[in-house]
Amino acid sequence: MTTDWRPSASLDIIRQRAQLYKFIRRFMEERDIMEVQTPVLSQYGNTDPNLESLKTLIHSPSEPEPAVFYLNTSPEFAMKRLIAAGYGSIYQICKVFRDKETGPIHQPEFTMLEWYRVGYNQHQLIDELILLLSRLGIVEVERKSYGEIFETCTGLNPHLVSIESLQEKASYYGLESEVDDRATLLDFIFSHSINPALASERAVILYDFPACQAALARIRNTDVPVAERFELFIHGVEIANGFHELIDADEQLQRFKTDNRKRKVTGQDEIPIDTRFINSLEHGLPECAGVALGVDRLFMQMRELNNLEKILSFPANRA
Numbered sequence: 001m002t003t004d005w006r007p008s009a010s011l012d013i014i015r016q017r018a019q020l021y022k023f024i025r026r027f028m029e030e031r032d033i034m035e036v037q038t039p040v041l042s043q044y045g046n047t048d049p050n051l052e053s054l055k056t057l058i059h060s061p062s063e064p065e066p067a068v069f070y071l072n073t074s075p076e077f078a079m080k081r082l083i084a085a086g087y088g089s090i091y092q093i094c095k096v097f098r099d100k101e102t103g104p105i106h107q108p109e110f111t112m113l114e115w116y117r118v119g120y121n122q123h124q125l126i127d128e129l130i131l132l133l134s135r136l137g138i139v140e141v142e143r144k145s146y147g148e149i150f151e152t153c154t155g156l157n158p159h160l161v162s163i164e165s166l167q168e169k170a171s172y173y174g175l176e177s178e179v180d181d182r183a184t185l186l187d188f189i190f191s192h193s194i195n196p197a198l199a200s201e202r203a204v205i206l207y208d209f210p211a212c213q214a215a216l217a218r219i220r221n222t223d224v225p226v227a228e229r230f231e232l233f234i235h236g237v238e239i240a241n242g243f244h245e246l247i248d249a250d251e252q253l254q255r256f257k258t259d260n261r262k263r264k265v266t267g268q269d270e271i272p273i274d275t276r277f278i279n280s281l282e283h284g285l286p287e288c289a290g291v292a293l294g295v296d297r298l299f300m301q302m303r304e305l306n307n308l309e310k311i312l313s314f315p316a317n318r319a
Contacts, residue, residue, distance in 0.1 A: 004317075004318050005318075007312075007313040007314060007318075008309045008310065008312060008313070008314065008315055008318060009309075009310060009311050009312055009313055013303065013310070013311055014313060016299075016303070017299055017311065020136075020295070020299055020302075021093060023135075023136070024093065024113060024132075024295075025093075027132055027135065028091050028115065031089075031128070032089070033089045033090060033091050033115055033117070034087065034088065034089065034090050034091070035090070035091055035092060035093075036079065036082060036087065036090045036091070036092050037092060037094070038072075038075045038078035038079060038082070038092065038094070039072075039078060040071060040072055040094070040095060040097075041056070041058075041069040041070070041071060041072070042069060042070050042072060042077070042078070042274070043067070043068075043069060043070070043272065044070060044077070044271070044272050044273065044274035044275075044276075044277070045070035045073070045271040045272065046070075046073040046074070046271065047256045047259035047260055047263070047270075047271045047273065048073075048215065048259055049259055049262045049263050049266065049268060050187075051073050051098055052098060052099035052100050052268075053070040053071065053073055053097070053098070053099065053271065054070070054071040054097045054098070054099050054108065055068055055069065055070045055071065056068075056069055056071065057069075070271075071096075071097035072094075072096050072097065073096055073097065073098050074096055074112065074114065074292055075092055075094055075096070075112070075114055076114065076216065076290070076292065077274050077276075077277040078277075079092065079114060079116060079290070080116070080245070080277065080280060080281075080285055080290075081276065081277060081280040083116055083118060083285060083286065083288060084280035084281070084283050084284060084285045084286075085280070088118055089115070089116060089117045089118050089288075090115065090116055091113065091114065091115030091116070092113075092114060092115075093111065093112070093113050093295065094111070094112060094114070095109060095110070095111060095112075096109075096110060096111075096112045097109050098110075102316060104306060104307045104308065104309075105237055105297060105300075105307075105308060106308070107296065107308055107312070107315055107316055108316055109316065109319075110294060110295075110296045110297075110308075111294075111295040111296050112292055112293065112294060112295060113292075113293045113295050114290065114291070114292045114293070115290065115291060116245075116288050116289070116290035117288060117289055117290070118286050118287070118288045119286070119287055119288065120244075120287075120288060120289040121228070121244050121287075121289055122207060122217075122228045122229070122230050122242060122243065122244040122289050123207070124289065125230075125242055125244075125289040125290070125291055126143065126205055126207065126230055126242070129205070129232065129240065129242070129291060129293075130205070133203065133232075136298075136302060137302070138202070138203055138234070138301075138302070140202060140203070141202075141203040141204070141205060141232075142201065142203065142204045142205070143204075143205050143207065144204060144205070144206055144207075145206070145207055145208045146158065146206045146207065146208055146209045146210065147159055147208065147210075147226075149194055149197070149198075149204075149206060150186075150189075150190070150194060152197075153193045153194050153197050154169060154189060154193050154194075156169060156189075158186055158210050159210055159211075159224045159225075159226065160224065163180055163182060163185070166182065166185040166186065166189065167179065167180070167185060169185075169189055170185050170188050170189055173188065173189060173192035173193065174192070175188050181262070182210070182212045183210070183212040183213050186210055186212070186213065187213075195233075195236050196236065197236075198233045198235075198236040199235055199236030200235075200236075201233075201235070201236075202234065202235065203232065203233070203234045204232075204233050205230055205231070205232050205233075206230060206231050206233070207228075207229070207230040208220075208226040208227070208228065208229075208230075209226065209227040209229040209230075209231075210226070210227065211225040211226060211227050213227055213229065214227035214229060214246070214255070215227075215229065215243065215255075216243050216245065216246055216252070216255075217229035217243035217244055217245065217246060218243070218244050218245065218246045218247070218248075227243075228243065228244035229241070229242065229243050229244075230242045230243075230291075232293070234297075234298070234301040235301060237297055237301065238294075238297075239293060239294055239297050239298050239301065240291050240292060240293040240294065240298075241291065241292050242289065242290060242291030242292070243289065243290060243291075244289045245285065245287075245288050245289060245290055247281060247284075247285040247286075247287065247288075248281070249278050249279075249281035249282040252277075252278060252281055253273070253278050256273045256274075256278075257273070259271075260273070296308050296311060296312065299311050
């Protein structure tokens with residue numbers, strides 16, 4: 001008889017995880033951040049070329065053909081629609097789904113804590129994230145700019161370096177294909193140079209990313225344009241990704257279209273753009289900052305474990 005019917009995490013771990021959820025909810029309640037729920041399924045996926053949405057078909061008796069729905073890679077768009085509708089600062093703990101992600105620190109289904117603070121910028125939200133971490137026992141969190149650590153590790157200024165220099169550096173780290181996309185080259189170099197350096201540090205928050213990696217963050221147009229985006233790493237593992245949120249509907253629509261053009265070039269499926277989200281930005285999204293935190297990865301690091309299967313009741317290979 002096989003034993004794969006059994007949970008992969010111990011009862012003690014599952015109890016500790018339940019306590020973590022209680023703690024998070026208490027922290028949010030103390031700070032007057034309201035818990036919400038948004039749909040897992042959407043008629044729109046995520047256009048980001050670095051993410052692949054899972055999708056399913058929904059059959060309706062009144063329609064001749066089934067409708068394609070996407071499982072959320074993040075509740076971001078729906079939560080921002082709530083904020084645009086006047087719901088204020090909100091959070092949720094929910095399941096999200098991403099295709100082509102399986103391994104010691106990847107699962108196609110995982111738990112995300114996402115919260116938004118109306119009136120905050122990225123540094124104010126970083127302060128709140130650090131407070132949450134400190135209360136969980138993760139202290140001495142360092143803050144470094146993306147440019148600072150990239151230049152220290154590679155000798156290149158990521159905001160100003162030429163494509164040719166990035167290609168040369170990426171080739172040094174083993175990239176064999178011809179790539180001329182700045183964001184892709186930066187990501188590749190980051191994974192081979194900066195990630196190993198971060199692995200030796202307890203907790204680091206990087207902020208002010210290159211403008212080409214803005215995603216849904218606003219760009220601060222100073223002498224060197226930078227994306228007001230930040231990421232939390234614990235022992236080199238990405239735990240959280242946050243933005244000073246872009247509120248310009250036209251610019252956001254253009255970014256989605258650019259994403260789909262990139263997807264087409266690389267042979268990926270183009271994704272329907274979430275017009276309801278764009279409409280909410282046109283209505284008016286207040287100034288805010290938001291962050292998405294991987295609960296599974298955070299809990300894994302808190303327990304000093306190296307595989308998500310050890311903290312999940314039933315990972316994908318036992319589901």
